[in-house]
Amino acid sequence: MKDLQRRHFLGLGAAGILATPFLARPAFAATDKIQVAGIHDASGGIDIYGRPMINCLNLAVDKLNAAGGVLGREIELVNYDPQSNMQLYAQYATEAATRQKAAVVFGGILSASREAMRPVLDRYRTLYFYSLLYEGGVCDRNTFCMGSTPGQTLEKFTPYVMQKFGGKKVYVLAADYNYGQITALWIEKFVKENGGEVVRADFFPLDVNDFGSTIRQIQAAQPDIIMSVLVGGAHNAFYRQWVASGMKDKIPMASTTFGIGNEQVLTTPDEHNGIIVSYAYFDGIQTPENEAFKAEYYAKFGDKADAITEGGAMTYHAVNLWAKAVEMAGTIEREPVIEALESGLSFAGPAGLTTINAQTHHNTLDSYIAEVRDNNYVVLESYAQQPPSDTLAVCDLKVNPTDATQYVVEVPK
Structure with a gap:
């Protein structure tokens, strides 16, 4: 394990360690740091999805710490690399919940990785954010799904x-x-x-x-x-x-x-x-929020960094929504933070406006259509505030708060 300005990398090779300048930090009071875990593939067969998510998680945490942390406390981020191994996802989720005692876990790529972690984090009552687009249907009060369905x-x-x-x-x-x-x-x-x-x-x-x-x-x-x-x-x-x-x-x-x-x-x-x-995100989105975000991202990670994906942008949104909920709740305790997230909390960022849907713990989000041209995206159309209609058809956590199921959404004929 190598300590890089209070950020740790577990299971990461040298390629996963970011050798870029860090944001200046304020002096923190001598209070306990808030433990946060990231569990994404930095190596293995699906690392192409994990690397931008890791970068965006690191950027979001560094920015929060540079602005004074959350509740005046510094965030200590531990990144785990499951190496595209589903058994390691469950192992690291257990370690994050028990040994690290993380207040929140951000992670998962394939649905199998999410489903390897979700019951573990439910068992230990550790809040969980999953940020990649997926097939829909997860209905779990402990889990917030940030990507498009x-x-x-x-x-x-x-x-x-x-x-x-x-x-x-x-x-x-x-x-x-x-x-x-x-x-x-x-x-x-x-x-x-x-x-x-x-x-x-x-x-x-x-x-x-x-x-x-x-x-x-x-x-x-x-x-x-x-x-x-x-x-x-x-x-x-x-x-x-x-x-x-x-x-x-x-x-x-x-x-x-x-x-x-x-x-x-x-x-x-x-x-x-x-x-x-x-x-729900393209780097070709032309808004002040996205232009500022891209400038910060490439200033931190360099011009050759992995391009920003929906998974990366939604990880950035997830961290900021969690931080807003903690500030609203006045605590990192799981139940008050969930209640704050369910209050209609929104974040306007590089992907546009994302709002937590309390019934499903999915996002209402902006979606976009783009054309790939010369290694870039040209955005052709945008559609504001699309609800998670597929998951809404099977999930109501306000009525059934103890539900913890991934439903197979029946596609209407």
């Missing part, structure tokens, strides 16, 4: 893509786990509602990197649009193989996942130009 993006995104590309026949490629399977069902629903059809949906384990046979099937099916719900470093091979097949300029593509791991940086413009995507 299909009900907040796909209802607007699907008809936009169909109209832009002038197509009705859609071919879906998806990761073979909860998010991919459920998102594919939402895509099918909204395609049908807009007069189209899903001609085929294929699902791939996260370690698949050979898409030759799939590309031949796409060529045979002759769809108008490809909808990608692929996830992880291995699946990036599809975009390269798609270009190599000569198909990129023949069938346009949209995606609910391209870019959440900075694929727009890892692929070339020939591979990604023209892909249409929809999230």
Whole structure:
């Protein structure tokens, strides 16, 4: 373990230690520091999603400490690297709750990692924020889900893509786990509602990197649009193989996942130009809040830092919402902080306005549609204050405060 200005990194290699200037800090009174934990992959197969989230967590905590901390107390952040290992997620959640005695945990990437930690943190009554987009349905008073869900993006995104590309026949490629399977069902629903059809949906384990046979099937099916719900470093091979097949300029593509791991940086413009995507954050959002946020981020982590993703921006929002709730409650104790978060607490930041929905502990948030161009995003449309409609259909924590279930949201036919 290496101590870097009161911030600790557990399980991180040298690449995970930030060698950038820190914000100036005020002198804190000799009181106990507030313990905060981050559990994100800094290494392993899904580290492309974790690194921007770690950076944004560090930035948010440093800014709070530079402004005097929370309740006049310094925040001590411990970052754990589970190395894309689900067993380590449960182990580190236990360590954060018991040995570190963290007031709050920010972490998780895949739904499996969230579900490895959530029951542990429920058991130890340690507040938990999950900040990546996901399939929806978590209903747990101890957990706050900050990322977008299909009900907040796909209802607007699907008809936009169909109209832009002038197509009705859609071919879906998806990761073979909860998010991919459920998102594919939402895509099918909204395609049908807009007069189209899903001609085929294929699902791939996260370690698949050979898409030759799939590309031949796409060529045979002759769809108008490809909808990608692929996830992880291995699946990036599809975009390269798609270009190599000569198909990129023949069938346009949209995606609910391209870019959440900075694929727009890892692929070339020939591979990604023209892909249409929809999230709750893009670095191309042109607002004073986002411009200031990006300037602080790259000043701290350098021009070659991982580009900011929805997961990163929503982690930043999560930390600030938690800090506002602690100040409102006047304590770091779990129950008063939850009550403050449920009071309609909002934060206006780089992603726009996010407001905690008390019924579901999800965000009401702004969603955006953008086009990938030359390693960047050009925002095309924005939709203010989209409620978590899918999770609202299955979760009511005001009526059932002891619920701690992940419901499989039934997609209406």
